[in-house]
Amino acid sequence: MTTSTDIAIVGWAHTPLVRHTDQSETQMLLHAITDAITPLGLTRADIDFTCLGSCDYITGQAFSFVSNLDAIGAWPPKRDSHVEMDGAWALYEAWLRLQEGDIEIAVVTGSGRSSTGDPALIYPMEMDPYFLAPLGADPLTFAALQARAVIDAGIATERSMAETAVRARGKGDVDELLGEEYLRTPLRRHDVPPITDGAAAMVIATGDRARQLVERPAYITGMDHRTECHNPSFRALDDSPSVRIAADALGLRNTPVEIAELQTAFTHEELLLRHVLDLGDDVAVNPSGGPLRANPIMASGLCRIGYAADHIFGGGTRALAHSTSGPCLQQNLLCLVEGRS
Amino acid sequence: MARLVESTITFPYRRSLGPVVGAFMTALTEMRILGTRSGDAVLVPPMEWDPRTGAELGNDLVEVGPSGTVESWTWVPNPSAQHPLAQPFAFAFIRLDGATTPLLHAVDAGSPNAMSVGARVAPRWRGERVGAITDIVCFVLGESAEIEGTDAGPASEPVTRMDYEASITYRNPVPVSADRVIEASQEHRLLGQKCPVCERVYAGGRGYCPIDAVELGEGHEVDLSDVGTITNFSIVTPVQYPGQTETEPFVRAFVLLDGSDVILSYQPVIELPATDVRVGQRVVAVWASPAEDSDEGGAMGGTYGRLIGWMPNGEPDIDDPDLVNRIF
Ligand SMILES: [Zn+2]
Numbered sequence: 001m002t003t004s005t006d007i008a009i010v011g012w013a014h015t016p017l018v019r020h021t022d023q024s025e026t027q028m029l030l031h032a033i034t035d036a037i038t039p040l041g042l043t044r045a046d047i048d049f050t051c052l053g054s055c056d057y058i059t060g061q062a063f064s065f066v067s068n069l070d071a072i073g074a075w076p077p078k079r080d081s082h083v084e085m086d087g088a089w090a091l092y093e094a095w096l097r098l099q100e101g102d103i104e105i106a107v108v109t110g111s112g113r114s115s116t117g118d119p120a121l122i123y124p125m126e127m128d129p130y131f132l133a134p135l136g137a138d139p140l141t142f143a144a145l146q147a148r149a150v151i152d153a154g155i156a157t158e159r160s161m162a163e164t165a166v167r168a169r170g171k172g173d174v175d176e177l178l179g180e181e182y183l184r185t186p187l188r189r190h191d192v193p194p195i196t197d198g199a200a201a202m203v204i205a206t207g208d209r210a211r212q213l214v215e216r217p218a219y220i221t222g223m224d225h226r227t228e229c230h231n232p233s234f235r236a237l238d239d240s241p242s243v244r245i246a247a248d249a250l251g252l253r254n255t256p257v258e259i260a261e262l263q264t265a266f267t268h269e270e271l272l273l274r275h276v277l278d279l280g281d282d283v284a285v286n287p288s289g290g291p292l293r294a295n296p297i298m299a300s301g302l303c304r305i306g307y308a309a310d311h312i313f314g315g316g317t318r319a320l321a322h323s324t325s326g327p328c329l330q331q332n333l334l335c336l337v338e339g340r341s
Numbered sequence: 342m343a344r345l346v347e348s349t350i351t352f353p354y355r356r357s358l359g360p361v362v363g364a365f366m367t368a369l370t371e372m373r374i375l376g377t378r379s380g381d382a383v384l385v386p387p388m389e390w391d392p393r394t395g396a397e398l399g400n401d402l403v404e405v406g407p408s409g410t411v412e413s414w415t416w417v418p419n420p421s422a423q424h425p426l427a428q429p430f431a432f433a434f435i436r437l438d439g440a441t442t443p444l445l446h447a448v449d450a451g452s453p454n455a456m457s458v459g460a461r462v463a464p465r466w467r468g469e470r471v472g473a474i475t476d477i478v479c480f481v482l483g484e485s486a487e488i489e490g491t492d493a494g495p496a497s498e499p500v501t502r503m504d505y506e507a508s509i510t511y512r513n514p515v516p517v518s519a520d521r522v523i524e525a526s527q528e529h530r531l532l533g534q535k536c537p538v539c540e541r542v543y544a545g546g547r548g549y550c551p552i553d554a555v556e557l558g559e560g561h562e563v564d565l566s567d568v569g570t571i572t573n574f575s576i577v578t579p580v581q582y583p584g585q586t587e588t589e590p591f592v593r594a595f596v597l598l599d600g601s602d603v604i605l606s607y608q609p610v611i612e613l614p615a616t617d618v619r620v621g622q623r624v625v626a627v628w629a630s631p632a633e634d635s636d637e638g639g640a641m642g643g644t645y646g647r648l649i650g651w652m653p654n655g656e657p658d659i660d661d662p663d664l665v666n667r668i669f
Contacts, residue, residue: 022343022514030554044554060350060511070551117511120421125352125507130362131386134475134505136423137445141432144415152413184415185453229392233434233442234384 005099006207008217011040012306014200017294020115021197028199029071036201040213044073048103050080051094053087053110087302088323104209110299111199128231142327144184146237147268153238155275161267165190168292193265198296218312218337222250225333232328240276246334259284259311260320261304265291312339343514353506361389366472370496374406382441406437411460416453431456447479469493472500518546526646529628531565544603545644566599567626572667576615592618595668609650623656
């Protein structure tokens with residue numbers, strides 16, 4: 001979907017992305033929101049709409065998003081919404097909301113403390129409840145099966161996956177990494193994301209307001225998300241039709257981007273999406289290091305969009321950001337941001 | 342590093358299965374595996390709708406397998422508590438004979454060296470089958486199906502529901518200010534925090550003012566009265582869901598503390614029949630003795646430490662029709 005109303009990212013912030021924090025999700029959000037709005041000269045009273053992305057299963061508390069509202073200063077009462085999704089989908093909702101034209105500024109967040117529980121035990125609950133959850137089918141297993149499909153299709157090799165890991169983390173030696181034991185064949189530890197606690201907050205505004213707030217807004221010129229069947233049994237794991245459709249909807253074929261920030265938590269996912277999106281060697285993929293460097297669950301996708309916006313703030317022309325949800329890249333969101341001279 | 346509190350939450354789900362999955366699960370108790378036709382394809386596991394187009398399928402079920410071929414696999418060297426096998430095993434996409442799509446299941450192969458794409462596998466059935474995907478313990482290498490334990494036979498009636506339960510242990514840090522509230526409760530003190538911006542007072546150690554989004558700490562602490570007035574209440578008739586320990590109707594009351602705007606919500610009322618609780622009633626805090634300390638630190642999940650509830654203090658009721666509106 002593309003839009004005629006100018007809506008732009010004007011700022012964002014994230015908490016330290018760490019293996020374990022003593023802060024609650026609400027405390028992390030408190031800091032992330034303050035850090036996102038303060039440099040813009042805004043206070044919480046200036047925010048017309050908020051949308052928060054988080055997951056009760058990860059927090060281990062029903063309605064955990066209700067206490068997260070404490071971070072937005074929700075008095076007098078505010079327009080607010082929540083998605084049980086990565087903050088990237090919260091941005092999608094806020095982007096739609098601003099298009100109604102009656103309000104100007106929205107804040108979206110993504111937050112999660114993955115150090116709280118064991119992801120290998122939590123994620124099976126989100127799988128098919130009849131055939132997959134009772135087997136404890138975990139995300140690492142599905143990632144491994146997809147990696148095998150991607151390797152069999154000639155899109156990746158264990159070596160190119162290790163190279164991806166070294167580039168993302170800025171450390172390690174490919175030959176040494178390839179000598180390590182398998183975690184789940186064909187995945188080794190370096191192919192797998194770290195467990196990360198963190199939160200991110202982003203401010204978006206309609207055209208004129210955005211231009212008042214910053215010199216160079218990152219205009220959202222297109223956003224689209226598509227989903228595939230919930231059970232990987234029925235999908236071609238060496239392809240990503242949902243990414244393909246979303247990319248076509250954004251006209252990506254005819255709009256070259258300088259960088260692409262992809263929520264590819266596993267090395268083979270980056271190689272697969274690079275292939276599906278047909279990104280040339282001139283496109284820098286995940287200059288931030290991507291989720292392989294820091295993977296704050298429920299905020300990782302929103303961070304991708306934030307880093308794409310940073311590219312525009314820094315003088316870049318066009319950047320692509322991607323977020324995903326579900327096993328084997330089941331659901332995918334693409335967001336195109338642009339700067340104007 | 343903050344103190345971590347560990348809590349294990351179980352998620353018990355009972356699901357209705359519908360005509361297609363129900364038939365599949367019923368067939369499993371008969372040691373048969375069903376797929377569903379979609380055009381020329383046979384989908385396993387069977388679906389009510391075509392996964393590609395969303396078109397409703399005709400519920401045209403057909404028997405497949407029980408043997409099949411490994412299409413892809415990954416080795417699981419350290420199984421989790423939720424996995425089908427305790428020893429290292431393979432998760433594999435298994436294309437059952439006659440099926441077009443692969444079923445995910447475990448293969449008890451002993452070693453990754455025994456696994457290969459194209460390997461033939463057959464089910465190891467559970468002796469006591471209930472109509473769940475776990476009626477197949479796992480698959481084994483070769484063409485011969487096995488039964489684990491004594492065969493208890495098929496289900497006597499069609500299977501229409503299934504139970505699923507996950508158990509997750511969470512470890513959450515306890516905010517320092519929450520610990521200070523629990524500590525103060527040992528001296529029978531009710532601790533609050535006062536926001537320096539809006540001057541609102543909050544009970545418990547939440548650690549920030551939600552109106553102004555500023556952090557509150559030790560410097561913002563204030564002592565709250567342990568005498569108050571019931572502003573509103575509800576009599577709860579317990580529903581016997583898993584984990585419910587109450588059996589008789591009980592009261593949860595909202596208490597406005599003297600000398601402040603602080604309301605403690607959802608408070609137990611002690612030594613008073615539920616039917617005698619009134620709006621306007623004057624009450625005083627009841628504290629547990631150290632001997633009654635639990636791991637959680639007291640009543641209501643430990644927010645106020647040794648505070649276990651409220652009882653009448655003998656003073657006359659306050660007659661204010663506005664009181665009932667004070668619940669926050
Ligand atoms: Zn305040």
